[in-house]
Amino acid sequence: MKNLCVFCGSSWGRRKEFEEAAINLSKEIARRGYGLVYGGSSAGLMGACADAALAEGGKVIGILPDALKAKEIDHKGLTELHLVESMHERKKLMEELSDGFISIPGGIGTMDELFEMWTWATLGWHEKPSALFNVAGYYDDLIRFLDRTAEDAFVKHEHRDMLIVETDIARLFDRLENYAAPKVGKWIPKDDAL
Template sequence: MLNSIGIFCGSSAGLNPVYLHAARNIGAFFAKNHLKIVYGGGKVGLMGAIADAAIQHDGQVIGVMPQSLVEKEIAHTGLTKLYVVKDMHERKYMMANLSDAFLTLPGGAGTLEEIFEQWTWAQLGLHQKPCAFLNVNEYFSHLLSMIRRMADEGFLKTEYLDMLIVEHQPDVILEKFRNYQPPKHKWQ
């Protein structure tokens, strides 16, 4: 059953206002669909915009943040729950356990590292949860071309390429989350 969505995205808003708009829309969308949001706990950038929009629409928002970032005063103070953890590894582990699916919005290296870890865990059968990209403004298109090349060159099985959900609309992603069937894991 789908109850909570783990979201990975930028702690910056980016330069194009389309990213901030998409973040606000996704926060409101999941709140209206009664899905909890699990995210990094920040009040800044796309992270903060998602949380604020969900809260404004009576959504539940769970943050997970390392103590070192809480000390930098970037933690959102209006969340349903904020878990303060030791480090980034514990953050990712807890977010994985609290989430039923994973959605990625534009962000930097940390955003990619987070979704790639969950995608890898899914390939290995450590979980059976879907991983998706909201391809706002074609932000992920070049990355997805590289991932396709991994498959074309024999470094990635096609079924692991195909397990990634890539869409432009939140409602389509939600439908695909609900209908997701994981492939056999890598060493099965």
């Protein structure tokens, strides 16, 4: 892996643990020699990620839609900043530049990015790992729901298991670095759903 993409909020959230996790994760990305790809903002957890990786001497690549440049306040100190036309173009470039994806706490945009990258992997459009860094139980309810999607046969268990879930940074990196995409088809036969 060369670059890891972090999806997260342009807000801080209510818990100090969220900021601490963003900083610690991004420092570890830089220490391990990976570049950080992210949404390009200087605000909230996004800015904390970029600042932490840069402080460790890391390479940081931001990707920001033109329409969000003023709202999300583009980061001025990045290694690279790519301005794009749309959210779809942002996600596509993030996918092209990254070798894996980590979602930390965030809002609707973070969920959109997480699910799009994971969906593309289930379709075989890429074989890159996607992970939830479950800080302070933030994703507990989502994890239960995702387990239910497999239990109720809307998602194959193999596809559900593609999403790495961790609370520990060392284990998270171990699983990302040793990830192998499963070779499984997309559709669940009707008999398997019964």
